[in-house]
Amino acid sequence: MNIDKALAPHASALALRAQRSRLLAANLANADTPNYKARDMDFKAALGQTLKGGDISLQTTHRGHMSPGSGDGAEIQTYYRSAQQPSMDGNTVDTQVEQAQFTRNAIEYQASLRFMSGTIKGLLTAIRGE
Amino acid sequence: MSLFSIFDIAGSAMSAQNIRLNTTASNLANSETVSGSEQQAYRARQPVFATVLNQANQAVAGVQVTGITTNNAPIQREYAPQNPLADEQGYVYKSNVNPVEEMANMISASRSYQSNIEVLNTSKELMLQTLRMGQ
Numbered sequence: 377m378n379i380d381k382a383l384a385p386h387a388s389a390l391a392l393r394a395q396r397s398r399l400l401a402a403n404l405a406n407a408d409t410p411n412y413k414a415r416d417m418d419f420k421a422a423l424g425q426t427l428k429g430g431d432i433s434l435q436t437t438h439r440g441h442m443s444p445g446s447g448d449g450a451e452i453q454t455y456y457r458s459a460q461q462p463s464m465d466g467n468t469v470d471t472q473v474e475q476a477q478f479t480r481n482a483i484e485y486q487a488s489l490r491f492m493s494g495t496i497k498g499l500l501t502a503i504r505g506e
Numbered sequence: 507m508s509l510f511s512i513f514d515i516a517g518s519a520m521s522a523q524n525i526r527l528n529t530t531a532s533n534l535a536n537s538e539t540v541s542g543s544e545q546q547a548y549r550a551r552q553p554v555f556a557t558v559l560n561q562a563n564q565a566v567a568g569v570q571v572t573g574i575t576t577n578n579a580p581i582q583r584e585y586a587p588q589n590p591l592a593d594e595q596g597y598v599y600k601s602n603v604n605p606v607e608e609m610a611n612m613i614s615a616s617r618s619y620q621s622n623i624e625v626l627n628t629s630k631e632l633m634l635q636t637l638r639m640g641q
Contacts, residue, residue: 390636391508394508394509394632395508397509397512397628397629397632398508398509398511398512398515400625401512401515401516401625401629402515402567402568404516404519404621404622404625405515405516405518405519405567405568405569405622405625406519406555406557406567406569407519407618407621408522408523408526408555408569408614408615408618409555409556409557409569410554410555410556412557412567471617471618471621475621475624478625478628479628482628482629482631482632485632486632486635489632489635489636489639492639492640493639493640493641496639496640497640500640
């Protein structure tokens with residue numbers, strides 16, 4: 377049994393959740409900035425892309441090769457939210473929507489975390505054999 | 507750890523909202539000030555917010571205050587010859603602060619500040635839980 381494989385979907389999901397919470401935090405931070413357009417990502421598509429792409433880190437066969445970073449994934453596609461009530465100054469952040477999404481995202485992050493913890497505990501039990 | 511940058515984002519927003527609260531406080535404090543000429547009269551101040559994009563990762567967007575603008579609304583003058591600041595005709599010039607506008611501004615700034623605090627607390631909680639993972 378491969379430990380990487382056991383943790384696979386949740387590790388990727390956790391990294392993506394962190395990234396999404398960063399996006400939503402940026403939206404909330406810019407709630408009063410003129411001309412700021414709220415952004416979000418398509419989580420399902422992003423997770424599919426990450427899982428299909430296999431490892432987040434690239435294979436390095438030469439010591440000069442550089443790692444593209446640990447799952448921060450700047451290449452994840454973000455989309456502009458279509459505003460229900462855009463304000464006069466061109467800002468499309470709806471604070472309530474962003475807050476709800478942020479809370480939901482945090483809970484889903486905790487869910488992924490719980491799943492990972494469970495897997496780790498299961499593996500530890502198997503390793504100890506107690 | 508990518509959750510760390512949320513501290514920068516929410517922190518920048520909180521500092522910007524803080525500047526907004528400061529200008530509101532200054533405006534409200536000076537709403538009753540008078541001066542001897544139209545040029546010296548107090549004009550309401552307002553910060554200008556702008557998004558600051560991180561070069562490395564475009565998704566990270568904090569806020570910065572690019573400047574403070576002064577309100578160009580007309581200055582009201584008042585006939586008060588007994589005031590030591592009055593000009594030759596006996597007029598003093600009042601500030602152009604609109605207290606109602608400032609109060610609304612203050613509430614908006616404090617709500618924005620609160621929502622950023624909420625984001626910070628949630629992120630901190632998530633990070634602590636991540637550190638405890640598998641225990």
